[in-house]
Amino acid sequence: MSIFEYNGSALVAMVGKNCFAIASDRRLGVQLQTIATDFQRISKVHDRLFIGLSGLATDAQTLHQRLMFRHKLYQLREERDMKPETFASLVSALLYEKRFGPYFCQPVIAGLSDDDKPFICTTDSIGAKELAKDFVVAGTAGDSLYGACEAMFKPDMEPEELFETLSQALLASVDRDCLSGWGGHIYIVTPTEVKECTLKGRMD
Amino acid sequence: MSSSSIVEAPPKGGFSFDLCKRNEMLSGKGVKHPNYRKTGTTIVGLIFQDGVILGADTRATSGPIVCDKNCEKIHFMAPNIYCCGAGTAADTESVTDMVSSQLQLHRYHTGRESRVITALTLLKKHLFNYQGHISAALVLGGVDCTGPHLHTIYPHGSTDTLPFATMGSGSLAAMAVFESKYKEGLNKKEGIKLVTEAICSGIFNDLGSGSNVDVCVITKVGKLLPDIFQFLGRSFSLYQFNFVLNGCGTGGKRIHEKPLKTQSTHIRQCEGIHLPQEDRLVSLSLLQQISI
Numbered sequence: 004m005s006i007f008e009y010n011g012s013a014l015v016a017m018v019g020k021n022c023f024a025i026a027s028d029r030r031l032g033v034q035l036q037t038i039a040t041d042f043q044r045i046s047k048v049h050d051r052l053f054i055g056l057s058g059l060a061t062d063a064q065t066l067h068q069r070l071m072f073r074h075k076l077y078q079l080r081e082e083r084d085m086k087p088e089t090f091a092s093l094v095s096a097l098l099y100e101k102r103f104g105p106y107f108c109q110p111v112i113a114g115l116s117d118d119d120k121p122f123i124c125t126t127d128s129i130g131a132k133e134l135a136k137d138f139v140v141a142g143t144a145g146d147s148l149y150g151a152c153e154a155m156f157k158p159d160m161e162p163e164e165l166f167e168t169l170s171q172a173l174l175a176s177v178d179r180d181c182l183s184g185w186g187g188h189i190y191i192v193t194p195t196e197v198k199e200c201t202l203k204g205r206m207d
Numbered sequence: 208m209s210s211s212s213i214v215e216a217p218p219k220g221g222f223s224f225d226l227c228k229r230n231e232m233l234s235g236k237g238v239k240h241p242n243y244r245k246t247g248t249t250i251v252g253l254i255f256q257d258g259v260i261l262g263a264d265t266r267a268t269s270g271p272i273v274c275d276k277n278c279e280k281i282h283f284m285a286p287n288i289y290c291c292g293a294g295t296a297a298d299t300e301s302v303t304d305m306v307s308s309q310l311q312l313h314r315y316h317t318g319r320e321s322r323v324i325t326a327l328t329l330l331k332k333h334l335f336n337y338q339g340h341i342s343a344a345l346v347l348g349g350v351d352c353t354g355p356h357l358h359t360i361y362p363h364g365s366t367d368t369l370p371f372a373t374m375g376s377g378s379l380a381a382m383a384v385f386e387s388k389y390k391e392g393l394n395k396k397e398g399i400k401l402v403t404e405a406i407c408s409g410i411f412n413d414l415g416s417g418s419n420v421d422v423c424v425i426t427k428v429g430k431l432l433p434d435i436f437q438f439l440g441r442s443f444s445l446y447q448f449n450f451v452l453n454g455c456g457t458g459g460k461r462i463h464e465k466p467l468k469t470q471s472t473h474i475r476q477c478e479g480i481h482l483p484q485e486d487r488l489v490s491l492s493l494l495q496q497i498s499i
Contacts, residue, residue, distance in 0.1 A: 005239045099301050103340065104227030107241060127244040131296035133267065133275045146272060 006107045009034060011182025012044060012057035013144035015152060015173055016113040016123045018137060019165035023121035025053050025113040026173045026189035028144070029201075031060060032182060040185040040206070048074055049084040050197065052114035053190055054094070057142035058128065059107040066108050069097060087114030087122040091132055098130030105129050109141040119194040144183045147176035166191050166200070174204045242270040243295050247415020249377030250280060250291035251405045252346045253389065254370050255398035258355045258426035259348035262402035263291045264377070264410050266417040276418045285310050285321040288349030289423050290330075293375035294342040294362060302343045306330050323349040323356040327366060335364025344374045350427045377409025377416040384408045395424065 011032050016025040031042035045055040046067060054070065056063035073093060077085050085093070091112050098106060105128045116122045125139040126132050133139065137156050140148035151172040160168060170189055177184040187202035234240060250263045267275035282290050282303040288310070292299025306329045310321045327347055334341055345360040359372045371389050373381040384405040393401065399422055406420045 004237065005241065006233060007241055009238075095297075099297055100221075100223045101226055102222055102297070104224050104230050105241070106226065127269060127274075127297065128241050129243055129295070129297040131244045131267075131300060133244070133278065135275070149272065 004034070007058050007109075008143055008182055010058070010060045011180070012142035013148060013173065013177045013180065013183035014044060014055040014057045014109075014111045014141040015148050015169065015176075016055070016111050016125075016139050017152065017156065017165060017169050017172075018121045018123055018135075019160040019162060021119050021121065022162045022165060022191065022193040023113050023115065023123060024162075024165050024169045024189060024191045025055055025111065025123075026169050026187055026202075027055050027057075028142075028173070028177050028183040028185065028187055028204075030183055030185040035181070037185070043188065045188060045190060046071075047197075048090060048114075051192065051194075052085065052087050052090060052112070053192065054090075054113075055111040055141070057109045057111070062106040062108040066097070066106050066110070070094065073097075087112060087116050087124075090114065091122075091124045091126075091134075095126055095130035095132050098126060098128065102129050111139055111141050113192070115192060115194060142183060144176045144180035147179045148172065151176045162191050162193055162198075166198075170200075170202050174202065178205055243297065244269045244274060245295055245415070247377075247413070247417075248280065248293040248375030249373065249381050249406055249409025249413060249416040250293050250346050250375050251373045251381050251385070251402055251409075252291065252348045252357045252371065253385065253393070253398060253402060254348075254355050254357050255393040255395065257395060258350045258424065259357055260395075260398045260402050261289055261291050261346065261348050261423045261425070262406045263421045264406055264416040265419045265421060266415070267296055268415055273417065279421065281421050281423045283307060284326050284347070285314070285349065287351060287425060288321060288323055288326050288347070289425060290326070290348070291346040291374070293344045293346075298341045298343040299345065302330065302333060302341060303345070306333070320351060321349075322351040322353065323347065323358070324353075327358050327360065330360050331364045331366050334360065334362060339363040346372050346374050348425060350425050355425075355427070373405065373409075375409070375416065377406075377413035380408045380412040381405035395426075399424065 013028040025045055027044040029041055031039035045053055047053055094110050112124045114122050123139050124134050125141050138152045155168050155172050173187050185206055186204045189200050191198045244267055247268045252261045261281055263280035265277050266273055267278040280291050284290050284307045290303050309329055314321055339362045342362050344362055348357045359367045371385045388401055403420055409416045
């Protein structure tokens with residue numbers, strides 16, 4: 004049993020035209036038993052930056068607390084929000100610090116950088132950044148998500164179409180994974196608004 | 208996390224080992240270690256008459272899955288020095304980033320351009336210090352005031368100075384190309400062609416390498432002033448996105464793939480079973496005769 008399969012998760016972020024969307028499943032389990040069906044994996048760092056953490060839930064929570072702490076210190080010192088690229092480097096550095104005893108966590112970072120250009124990034128559990136121009140995936144449903152997103156992604160999608168594409172990809176992939184599912188949370192972020200939706204999926 | 212400070216101040220740098228005991232306990236209970244992202248890889252370098260050419264493929268893998276089809280493996284060290292990295296992606300990225308910053312500080316301190324041998328020594332010292340646990344295999348190349356240099360660095364800290372070098376899982380395939388076709392005094396066009404051929408050989412024969420070829424040419428021009436590298440970028444693109452599928456019902460073009468070859472087998476209709484008119488390859492246990 005891999006440590007990443009202890010809690011189960013599915014995370015995906017996709018880029019559209021001047022917008023991005025980040026989605027996750029809602030299940031929290033202990034191996035094969037489900038203990039929560041409304042677990043929040045994605046959290047807001049600031050209005051234009053979101054981070055989702057997949058993998059072992061306890062490490063995800065610890066890492067989340069450390070990141071919020073560092074971001075708040077940054078806000079106090081610099082009197083502004085962190086840029087997504089900077090935040091991605093911070094996440095990478097925090098994870099690489101624990102190179103020989105890592106957090107069992109795979110983050111997905113999505114944000115709007117300067118000129119409202121969408122930025123998405125994922126890292127492995129020791130901080131190797133992967134910047135993509137189309138989509139990034141993480142979690143136990145990762146393999147299915149690669150396939151679904153590869154087939155359904157189109158460049159320059161408007162927010163409505165992006166929402167539709169991403170929810171279809173997420174729900175299709177978590178249906179093929181026992182450890183993730185029970186619906187989905189999806190955030191669509193444009194320069195002017197943040198829309199949060201809860202999706203209904205198969206409850207099994 | 209010392210007991211004297213309630214708030215955890217950001218540490219000053221270096222590795223932190225506080226989760227090691229917990230992770231060891233978990234592996235004792237049979238929990239598998241996670242797959243780190245590796246850059247399976249074919250990386251090469253060669254010295255030609257005007258300088259150094261470095262080449263790399265662009266695939267990053269996580270176990271058997273390709274997690275990045277287009278990652279950059281040629282890292283910037285100094286304006287006249289570049290480094291290709293193979294092995295664990297996090298290790299190659301951090302080690303090259305760290306030495307690049309150290310070289311920058313050194314340049315400010317001395318007021319001179321960096322030498323390749325400086326980068327080499329900084330890298331090998333760091334890697335030897337960690338006894339091979341930092342899994343970064345590097346091909347370092349650059350041009351400085353003493354001429355063009357090409358080195359390989361192994362994860363345990365040993366180095367080689369060579370006229371042509373390959374590293375990574377596809378190194379044997381690429382070395383085969385180099386050993387048969389390399390000669391001294393290649394010009395730029397021949398050099399780029401040879402590097403591309405070597406990387407392609409790695410891409411086609413090694414499963415850990417794939418996607419595109421990145422080529423970087425570092426030359427010296429004029430009075431001992433190195434030219435800024437020339438990042439040729441994707442000189443050979445294997446990946447083409449022709450397939451567009453719209454599964455969301457919002458309207459979109461569906462482009463049909465034209466197959467390379469079709470072979471139809473005509474099946475004779477059996478009594479009582481109505482087979483459709485079009486030719487299709489079907490295997491049924493009730494089949495009486497197949498005529499091709």
